[in-house]
Amino acid sequence: MILPPATLGMLGGGQLGRFFVLAAHEMGYRVIVLDPDRNSPAGRAADEHLCAAYDDAEALELLAQRCAAVTTEFENVPADTLDHLAKFIPTRPNAACVAVAQNRIAEKTFLSDRGFAVGPFAAVTSAPDIESADPSLFPAVLKVARFGYDGKGQARVNNVAEAKAAFESFKREACVLEKMLTLDLEVSCVLARDAGGRIAAFPIAENSHRNGILDVSIAPARISGALAAEATEIASGIAAELGYVGVLGVEFFVCGGQLMVNEMAPRPHNSGHYTIDACVTSQFEQQVRILCGLPLGDARQHSRAVMVNLLGDLWFRQDAHHSQEPAWSTLLRIPGLKLHLYRKHHARGGRKMGHFTVLGEAGEPVIDTAMNARLAIGIDD
Ligand code: ADP
Ligand code: MG
Numbered sequence: 001m002i003l004p005p006a007t008l009g010m011l012g013g014g015q016l017g018r019f020f021v022l023a024a025h026e027m028g029y030r031v032i033v034l035d036p037d038r039n040s041p042a043g044r045a046a047d048e049h050l051c052a053a054y055d056d057a058e059a060l061e062l063l064a065q066r067c068a069a070v071t072t073e074f075e076n077v078p079a080d081t082l083d084h085l086a087k088f089i090p091t092r093p094n095a096a097c098v099a100v101a102q103n104r105i106a107e108k109t110f111l112s113d114r115g116f117a118v119g120p121f122a123a124v125t126s127a128p129d130i131e132s133a134d135p136s137l138f139p140a141v142l143k144v145a146r147f148g149y150d151g152k153g154q155a156r157v158n159n160v161a162e163a164k165a166a167f168e169s170f171k172r173e174a175c176v177l178e179k180m181l182t183l184d185l186e187v188s189c190v191l192a193r194d195a196g197g198r199i200a201a202f203p204i205a206e207n208s209h210r211n212g213i214l215d216v217s218i219a220p221a222r223i224s225g226a227l228a229a230e231a232t233e234i235a236s237g238i239a240a241e242l243g244y245v246g247v248l249g250v251e252f253f254v255c256g257g258q259l260m261v262n263e264m265a266p267r268p269h270n271s272g273h274y275t276i277d278a279c280v281t282s283q284f285e286q287q288v289r290i291l292c293g294l295p296l297g298d299a300r301q302h303s304r305a306v307m308v309n310l311l312g313d314l315w316f317r318q319d320a321h322h323s324q325e326p327a328w329s330t331l332l333r334i335p336g337l338k339l340h341l342y343r344k345h346h347a348r349g350g351r352k353m354g355h356f357t358v359l360g361e362a363g364e365p366v367i368d369t370a371m372n373a374r375l376a377i378g379i380d381d
Pocket of ligand 1: 141148149151186212262263
């Protein structure tokens with residue numbers, strides 16, 4: 001076991017890294033963050049911020065020397081970086097798992113080869129792949145295989161011609177062409193799996209998106225116990241097949257009552273932010289625990305929770321050209337509401353700036369309070 005006050009390494013300086021730093025600090029650990037952005041939210045909270053590229057040899061040597069173990073908050077960290085660090089210190093999750101989750105072709109192929117249900121798709125690495133794709137895939141979504149997030153690098157396409165145009169607009173980067181599905185709803189499972197194969201799964205969250213970006217998560221999801229158990233079982237099966245050690249987020253589509261895996265994230269997940277306030281152990285504490293070889297914490301949810309994301313658009317409601325702080329007092333006067341702001345340097349449209357979680361005893365009032373608070377702060381559709 002790696003015990004406090006050991007120093008832990010974090011690759012990536014976004015809000016997920018920041019919550020990891022906060023959880024690690026509470027437990028008495030020190031954290032060094034590697035991120036090329038001088039103003040990264042995690043870097044600003046860490047004991048030390050190495051402001052360098054993810055493949056900077058000097059920075060990696062420093063991490064290997066000074067950290068007892070290293071993890072990531074960011075699936076696009078180069079697999080070589082993780083492989084290199086793993087020669088010196090425990091690196092969780094490992095490069096092979098991250099490589100599967102960071103490439104939509106590898107991810108969907110891995111899932112379907114192992115019998116996990118995914119929606120119909122075709123891998124596209126050249127224009128002829130589009131011409132030979134099953135016509136029943138249309139209308140479809142073309143998604144770049146790598147580096148897409150929050151709906152970026154995606155285009156809705158109705159036919160071969162539109163798909164080819166979108167492929168050109170993505171500079172012929174490798175893509176997946178996915179059938180556009182009619183969704184009953186979307187849910188996700190965040191779980192932690194330790195080196196001994198033990199799994200602690202958080203309750204399933206029900207997610208709604210706006211412009212391809214997570215907007216609201218309701219936990220527990222308003223689905224049958226059987227469907228929730230099935231989602232947990234599928235996510236656990238994926239983690240086991242991957243030999244995954246760390247925190248894993250699995251997104252699902254529910255179509256005609258059936259679960260289909262959408263994608264997975266080799267890190268804590270936005271839809272798991274409710275665990276910070278509503279569970280005995282948060283997804284970030286689990287990440288610390290697994291990294292350090294501690295026993296898994298209790299994933300039990302003690303309060304009903306609804307999480308609402310706060311995007312940069314809110315800062316530009318009064319004036320499209322000048323950012324203005326939203327009226328936080330509106331939220332802060334609600335007793336069961338927990339506000340989390342990530343201290344990002346600049347607000348930008350679509351950028352995740354913070355979130356809030358409303359807690360309570362009963363499901364419906366929590367949803368009502370959260371949706372009213374969401375409206376009151378100015379998220380109006
Ligand atoms: P990201 O990496 O941006 O989260 P996703 O593949 O999860 O990418 O897509 C973002 C959202 O877009 C999904 O949560 C879902 O709401 C919608 N979406 C994506 N793919 C499909 C699809 N094949 N059919 C219907 N909706 C989709
Ligand atoms: Mg997604």
